[in-house]
Amino acid sequence: MGENRVLVVSATGYIGRHIVNACLEQGHPTFVQVRPEAARDVEKVQLVLSFRRAGAKIFWVSLDDHDELVKLLKQVDVVICTVSHFHLDEQYKLINAIKEAGNIKxxxxxxFGTDVDRNPHIPPGDKLFTDKVAIRRTVEALGIPYTYISANCFMGFFLPSFAQLEPLCKFVPPGDSVVIHGDGNVKIVWMAEKDIGTYTAKSIDDPRTLNRTVYFRPPKNVLTMNEQVAIWESKIGKALKKSYLSEKELFAKYIQDEKHPWLTRAAAAHMYEIFHRGDLYFDFGPDDLEASVLYPEVEYTTAESYLELFV
Ligand SMILES: NC(=O)c1ccc[n+]([C@@H]2O[C@H](COP(=O)([O-])OP(=O)(O)OC[C@H]3O[C@@H](n4cnc5c(N)ncnc54)[C@H](OP(=O)(O)O)[C@@H]3O)[C@@H](O)[C@H]2O)c1
Incomplete structure (x- = not known):
């Protein structure tokens, strides 16, 4: 049974819901903050009701309402924020309230992505990373105890889409052809969203994770793009037509070509960092923490079994 009382902030988002559900499953007294504006979204309200039915306490509190936020924080021990990467600066309001409340462990x-401190980031996709770095430095300067989660690539976002730029954001696997980044031999790390919730919730009461980064890298989920394509081909029983996109072409045709919308150029810059430069896979030092080593009891979803869902 989870001991610490947990507040999940921005809980109705893509990853937030998995964190809430995992905290509840692991028996943490779970508090949920939702912005009052979200009450205008019927799907969010239904999701909030599902949290309540599962045992969460719901608080419709604005991050702008400092006094209410401090009151809420005083009722919990641990805070997990899952705010959208377009609104990361909202966290400064939360951090100020955490500092004032003074009780957050x-x-x-x-x-929940790459370890933002490890490598320089490429424009125009760099803002979300530099925002995350700035938040880290603020938390550390204020002496707020923390855990940073490096969850690598969310499967739902990136695995079935095969990191294709055209079309961008198509979340089902390719039928006939695929563009392979580089030579396809860079190692990528995949994580199912439910497991991100489970491992994050497991780390809450774990003193080993205090003021540390926890990497999520279960061994069966380290795959090169060539391996990913080969798995998919074996599932559908046919070979895809393959073409290869070099680093030089990725920069010239996408990252630097302003005819593309900002989102495509930013996504291409992220793909450079992950699929060409190989930011997700590096040698761990003896002190680095990896979730499947810390919590070997978790039966995590493999990338292969996730792809099977699309057959
Ligand atoms: N590693 C990966 O592959 C990967 C993929 C996607 C995201 N991520 C990371 O995961 C984290 C969460 O991303 P997500 O995709 O789960 O987020 P999301 O679903 O886009 O949004 C999360 C929550 O942010 C809150 N929010 C939205 N607009 C807001 C506003 N104007 N002001 C304040 N709050 C607002 C909402 O909370 P309420 O409505 O509940 O108040 C929303 O539910 C980010 O750090 C992101 O970079 C990683």
């Missing part, structure tokens, strides 16, 4: 800023 651990803060998880909205991260």
């Amino acid at each position: 651990k803060f998880y800023p909205s991260e």
Whole structure:
């Protein structure tokens, strides 16, 4: 049974719901903050009701309402923020309230991706990373205890889409052809969203994770793009037509070509960092923390079994 009382901030989002559900499943007294504006979205309200039915306490509190936020924080021990990467600066309001409340044992800023401190980031996709770095430095300067979660690539977002730029954001696997980044031999790390919730919730009461980064890298989910394509081909029983996009072409045709919308150029810059430069896979030092080592009891979803869902 989870001991610490947890507040999930911006809980109705894509990853937030998995964190809430995992906290509840692991028996943490779970508090949920939702912006009052979200009450105008019927799907969010239904989701909030599902949290309540599962045992969460719901608080419709604006991050602009400092006094109410401090009151809410005083009722919990740990705060996990899952705010959208377009609104990361909202976290400064939360951090100020955490500082004033003075009782929070651990803060998880909205991260859940690459370890933002490891490498320089490429414009125009760099803002969300530099915003996350700035939040880290603020948390550390204020002496707020923290855990940073590096969850690598969300499967739902990136695995079935095969990191294709055309079309961007098509969340089902390719039928006939695929563009492979580089030579396709860079190692990528995949994580199912439910497991991100589970591992994050597991770390809440774990003193080993205090003021540390926890990497999520279960061994069966480290795959190159060539391996990913080969798995998919074996599932559908046919070979895809393959073409290869070099680093030089990625920059010239996408990242630097202003005819593309900002989102495509930013996504291409992220793909450079992950699929060409290989930011997700590096040698761990003896002190680095990896979730499947810390919590070997979790039966995580493999990338292969996730792809099977699309057959
Ligand atoms: N590693 C990966 O592959 C990957 C993929 C996607 C995202 N991420 C990361 O995961 C984190 C969460 O992303 P997400 O996709 O789950 O977020 P999301 O679904 O886009 O949004 C999360 C929540 O942000 C809150 N929000 C939205 N607009 C807001 C506004 N104007 N002001 C304040 N709050 C607002 C909402 O909370 P309420 O309505 O509940 O108040 C929303 O439910 C981010 O740090 C992101 O970079 C990582």
